[in-house]
Amino acid sequence: HTLIGQAYEGERYGEVVALIGAQLRASEGTTWVDSTHLYLYKYARAVSKVKGTNDGLAAGERVLALVQQRGRAQPLLAALFDLSWVYYEAGRLRDCVRLDSTALVVTDRDPAFTRAKRGQARQYLAFDYSILGEHRNSAKFARAALEQYAQAAPGEVPAVQWAESYTAVGAAEWHLGRIREAEAQYHKALDALGKDTTEAALMRK
Numbered sequence: 210h211t212l213i214g215q216a217y218e219g220e221r222y223g224e225v226v227a228l229i230g231a232q233l234r235a236s237e238g239t240t241w242v243d244s245t246h247l248y249l250y251k252y253a254r255a256v257s258k259v260k261g262t263n264d265g266l267a268a269g270e271r272v273l274a275l276v277q278q279r280g281r282a283q284p285l286l287a288a289l290f291d292l293s294w295v296y297y298e299a300g301r302l303r304d305c306v307r308l309d310s311t312a313l314v315v316t317d318r319d320p321a322f323t324r325a326k327r328g329q330a331r332q333y334l335a336f337d338y339s340i341l342g343e344h345r346n347s348a349k350f351a352r353a354a355l356e357q358y359a360q361a362a363p364g365e366v367p368a369v370q371w372a373e374s375y376t377a378v379g380a381a382e383w384h385l386g387r388i389r390e391a392e393a394q395y396h397k398a399l400d401a402l403g404k405d406t407t408e409a410a411l412m413r414k
Contacts, residue, residue, distance in 0.1 A: 210247075217251050225255035233275070246276045246284040250291040254298075262299050269295050282319040286312055286326070293333065302341050309333045325366045328357030332370065335377040348381035371401035 213232070216224040229252040236245060249272040257265025269292045276288040293308040313330040316322040335351035338344070354374040358366040379394030 210244075213248070213251065217255065220258075222255040222258040225251060226259055229255070233272070245272060245279075246288040246291070248272065249276070249288050250295060253292065253295045257295075257299075266295065266299060266301070266304075282315055282321065286315050286322075286330075289315065290333070293337075297337075297340075302337060305337045306334065306341070309337055323365060324357045324361035325370065328354040328361070328366065328374070329370060331357060332374050332377065335374065335381075339377060339380060342384075344381040344384040348378050348385070351375075351377035351381065368402050372398040375401060 210232075213225060213228045216222075216228060229248045232248065233245065233252075249269055252272055253265045253269030255265075256268040273288050273292050276284050279285075289308050289312040293305045293312070296302070296304040296308065309330065313327075313334060316327040316330045331350045331354035335347045335349075335354060338346035338350065351374045355371070355378070358371055358374065375394050375398035379391045379398065382388075382394060383391035
């Protein structure tokens with residue numbers, strides 16, 4: 210894992226492809242296979258750099274299939290989120306919707322997932338639809354994310370997640386011509402951030 214990280218940080222993508230490929234082959238039939246999802250993003254991106262975007266996306270899909278075979282919800286969710294990001298970087302937004310919709314189903318059918326995680330899946334869909342210009346769908350899923358957060362345990366949902374969902378609703382309302390409602394949502398986003406002084410919060414303020 211350390212060698213993979215070093216090669217990736219050094220942008221030695223051919224080496225990354227070889228190392229992760231060897232790791233995936235060696236992990237078959239062992240408990241190490243449960244860590245397969247950790248390599249999806251780096252592997253897909255490295256293959257993209259070496260062989261092109263389509264090959265990179267196909268590599269990511271192969272790793273996802275391996276994770277799905279294990280049937281464990283937590284690694285599967287992580288793999289879905291990472292592959293969605295790979296597709297986003299490739300400009301394949303409909304595939305982001307496909308993967309994030311699957312992620313939503315995964316979080317909802319497993320009671321082990323927190324309300325924060327279920328809300329996050331909805332927030333990612335809101336983001337996808339916003340980029341696609343489908344603002345009603347974006348507002349729908351952002352509001353659904355806020356509903357999940359409202360049912361979470363105190364302190365479970367980071368302020369930034371609340372703010373992102375309020376902002377998503379605000380952006381959707383703005384595009385739909387409901388300016389006052391948009392402004393109200395933006396104010397809620399700022400209120401959610403409150404006195405949070407983390408870098409992520411300051412960037413959103």
